[in-house]
């Protein structure tokens with residue numbers, strides 16, 4: 001059985017006062033810090049990682065970063081390493097988000113190197129893949145997903161270290177989501193690819209999240225789709241009340 005996962009991606013949002021949202025979420029979900037319940041991960045901006053991890057220690061809320069560099073340390077002004085995130089208390093890191101692929105030209109090769117480094121630092125990785133609207137309309141979705149998946153994931157992946165987030169780029173922040181059939185088709189494809197590459201057991205153990213305009217009122221139907229093990233949530237993760245409702249919907 002794969003444990004359900006709700007991951008919140010705050011992106012470049014959140015000053016110190018926003019830490020109260022994390023503590024409020026930890027309080028409202030105090031009784032869900034068990035293996036049977038949905039795992040809760042919040043990925044705030046790097047400036048808030050250490051303090052959020054401190055405040056949420058021993059609660060159901062686990063903290064993650066939004067990106068890391070592929071090197072362990074060195075002359076990389078403005079960047080942050082996986083070791084630094086782990087040292088600050090992070091347990092996860094999001095890699096290859098489409099906003100980083102688009103704004104910084106991050107390739108799947110680079111994402112793979114980052115993932116390797118993150119695993120060495122003891123972080124779990126949420127690797128994002130997804131098609132553009134044009135690719136969806138021209139029938140290229142599965143080709144694009146297959147290529148990103150093959151190139152972004154290192155060869156020694158396991159269900160312990162790897163989470164995949166399927167995030168159609170055109171659904172992010174737009175309020176639009178694919179049909180449930182389309183989500184199911186992509187997730188089934190990702191599962192099959194993982195099993196073919198890593199073997200049945202390992203491929204089955206990797207959790208697959210859906211991301212892109214997941215909200216309190218659509219989360220339940222999305223996570224009922226086969227091979228959807230939870231969500232990667234942007235806008236609706238900023239407020240504890242909204243994200244809490246999504247977590248409850250994923251919990252079922």
Ligand code: PGA
Nearest residue numbers: 172173212213233234235
């Ligand atoms: P959204 O973002 O929930 O605001 O659409 C999701 C994401 O980018 O991870």
